[in-house]
Amino acid sequence: MSRFPKNFLWGGATAANQCEGAYLEDGKGLSVSDVMTVGSHTQQRRITLKMNDNDFYPSHDAIDHYHRYKEDIALFAEMGFKIYRFSIAWTRIYPHGDDEQPNEKGLEFYDNLINELHKYHIEPLITLQHNEMPLAIAVKYGGWYHKKTIDLYVRYCQTVFERYKGKVKYWLPFNEINNMMLPLSNALQGGIFNEDNCTFNNQKDDPHKRFNGLNNMFIASAKAVKIGRQIDPNYRFGTMICHITRYPRTCHPNDVFYVYQEDLVKNYMCADVMLKGEYEYYAKSYLKKIGITLDLSEEEKKILKEGTCDYYSFSYYQSICESTQEFGEQTSGNIMGGIKNPYLQVTQWDWPIDPVGLRYTLNKVYDRYHCPIMVVENGLGARDIVENGQIHDNYRISFIKDHIVEMANAIEDGVDLIAYTPWGCIDLVSVSTGEMRKRYGFIYVDKHDDGTGTYQRIKKDSFYWYKHVIETNGEDLEVEK
Numbered sequence: 153m154s155r156f157p158k159n160f161l162w163g164g165a166t167a168a169n170q171c172e173g174a175y176l177e178d179g180k181g182l183s184v185s186d187v188m189t190v191g192s193h194t195q196q197r198r199i200t201l202k203m204n205d206n207d208f209y210p211s212h213d214a215i216d217h218y219h220r221y222k223e224d225i226a227l228f229a230e231m232g233f234k235i236y237r238f239s240i241a242w243t244r245i246y247p248h249g250d251d252e253q254p255n256e257k258g259l260e261f262y263d264n265l266i267n268e269l270h271k272y273h274i275e276p277l278i279t280l281q282h283n284e285m286p287l288a289i290a291v292k293y294g295g296w297y298h299k300k301t302i303d304l305y306v307r308y309c310q311t312v313f314e315r316y317k318g319k320v321k322y323w324l325p326f327n328e329i330n331n332m333m334l335p336l337s338n339a340l341q342g343g344i345f346n347e348d349n350c351t352f353n354n355q356k357d358d359p360h361k362r363f364n365g366l367n368n369m370f371i372a373s374a375k376a377v378k379i380g381r382q383i384d385p386n387y388r389f390g391t392m393i394c395h396i397t398r399y400p401r402t403c404h405p406n407d408v409f410y411v412y413q414e415d416l417v418k419n420y421m422c423a424d425v426m427l428k429g430e431y432e433y434y435a436k437s438y439l440k441k442i443g444i445t446l447d448l449s450e451e452e453k454k455i456l457k458e459g460t461c462d463y464y465s466f467s468y469y470q471s472i473c474e475s476t477q478e479f480g481e482q483t484s485g486n487i488m489g490g491i492k493n494p495y496l497q498v499t500q501w502d503w504p505i506d507p508v509g510l511r512y513t514l515n516k517v518y519d520r521y522h523c524p525i526m527v528v529e530n531g532l533g534a535r536d537i538v539e540n541g542q543i544h545d546n547y548r549i550s551f552i553k554d555h556i557v558e559m560a561n562a563i564e565d566g567v568d569l570i571a572y573t574p575w576g577c578i579d580l581v582s583v584s585t586g587e588m589r590k591r592y593g594f595i596y597v598d599k600h601d602d603g604t605g606t607y608q609r610i611k612k613d614s615f616y617w618y619k620h621v622i623e624t625n626g627e628d629l630e631v632e633k
C-alpha cells in the first residue's frame with residue numbers, strides 16, 4: 153500500500169525565464185532576467201542593465217519552450233504528471249509593467265499552455281513572479297522599493313486571475329520571497345538596481361530599500377490574494393519559501409540558539425507574514441536591531457491580515473550547518489552555503505545532499521502552520537553524458553528516490569503533504585550560474601552553455617523511473633525501464 157494519499161499531486165516545476173526563450177517575441181518586454189549574462193560554478197553571472205553585444209544572455213532563447221510547449225507537455229503527460237508548476241512572465245502580459253492595456257498575444261500564449269495541460273488532466277500551479285519583473289519597472293520606479301509597483305503587480309494579477317478563471321486553482325504570488333533577506337536578490341527579485349553593473353552574488357546593498365521592497369511585496373501579495381478570491385472563490389494561494397534547513401555545527405548552547413534565531417528570521421519570517429498576516433515578535437526585534445523602519449500603514453497592516461495564504465510551499469535542495477565559531481570547510485547551496493556537514497555528501501556543484509533534512513523540515517513547518525504543504529522544488533543539478541542517444545542518470549534517480557522516501561515518512565508522521573514538483577523536470581537554464589550543463593531534468597535538452605544545440609528532447613533513464621513512481625503512487629521506487 154502506498155503511503156502517499158490517493159490524490160497526491162505528482163509533477164514537475166519550471167520558470168518562464170529559465171525555459172521559454174523567445175524573449176522579445178509577440179510583444180514581450182525585457183525582464184530583469186534578460187540582462188543577466190551566462191556564468192559558471194567559478195565565474196559569477198553579471199547583471200548589465202544595458203545589454204552588451206559581446207555578452208551571452210541565456211534567458212533569450214533558453215530551451216525554446218515557448219515554441220515547443222506542446223511537445224514538452226506531452227512528455228510531462230507521458231510521465232503521468234498530475235500537476236505542473238510554471239510561471240507567467242509578467243513581461244508577456246504587461247511588457248513595461250505600466251502599459252495601458254495587457255498584451256493580448258501574451259495572454260493567448262498562456263491560454264494555450266493551460267488548455268494543453270487540461271487536455272492531459274494536468275493541474276496548473278502558477279507562480280506570478282519568478283525573477284520576471286519588467287525591467288522597465290526597475291528602471292523607472294526602482295522596483296519593489298516603490299509603492300507604485302504594488303499597484304502594477306496587483307493589476308497584472310487581476311488581469312490573469314480574470315482571464316484564467318475556472319481553469320486554475322493553485323497560485324504562488326512570489327517565488328522564494330525570503331531570498332529578499334539577502335543582498336543578492338536586490339536586482340533579480342526586487343528590481344532594485346543599486347548600480348548599473350554588478351555580479352549576481354555581489355551587489356551593492358541598501359538594506360532599507362531591500363526590506364521595504366520586501367514589505368511592499370507582502371502587501372502586494374495580500375492584495376492579490378484578496379482580489380483573486382473575489383474573482384474566483386476556488387483559487388488557492390501559497391507561500392513559496394527557499395527553505396534552507398539549518399543545523400548547529402556543535403551542541404554548544406550558543407550555536408544552538410544562534411541557529412534557532414537564524415532559522416526564525418531566514419526561514420520563517422516571510423511565511424509568518426504571509427500565513428499569519430503580521431510580523432512576529434522576533435521579526436520586529438530583528439528589523440529594529442539592523443536599523444530598518446518599515447513604511448507600513450495601519451491600513452496596510454489590515455490588508456496583510458485580510459490576504460493570508462492557504463498553503464505553504466517551499467523549495468528544498470539541501471541543509472547547511474552554522475556556528476558562532478570559525479570552521480574551515482564550507483559548502484555551497486541554493487542561494488546560500490554554510491559550514492560543511494561531515495555526515496553529508498555533496499553534489500557536483502557542492503550542495504550538501506540531505507534527504508532526512510526534508511522529513512525534518514516538513515515536520516517543523518507542519519507543526520508551525522497546520523496547513524497543506526507542497527514541495528515545489530527539489531532535485532539534483534548534475535552533468536549528464538549522452539551515450540548512444542541515452543542518458544543513464546542513476547545518480548538523479550537515487551537522489552529523488554531518497555527524498556521521496558523521506559516525504560513518505562513525513563506523511564506517516566502526520567504531515568499534510570499534498571504535492572511534489574521536482575525542479576527543472578526538463579533541463580533548463582540554471583539561475584545561479586546561467587549554465588545549461590547543470591541539469592535537473594527527467595528530459596534532456598540538447599542545448600549547451602554557449603547557446604549551441606539542436607533543442608532535441610531526449611528521455612533520460614529517470615524519465616521512465618519517475619513515470620513508474622507516479623503510476624504506483626510512490627509505492628514502488630525501484631528502477632524500471
Ligand code: BGP
Pocket residue numbers: 167170327328394467486487529533575581582583584585590
Ligand atoms: C531556486 C530557484 C529556481 C532554480 C533553483 C535551482 O532558487 O527558484 O529558479 O533555478 O533554485 O538553482 P540553480 O538553477 O542555481 O541550480
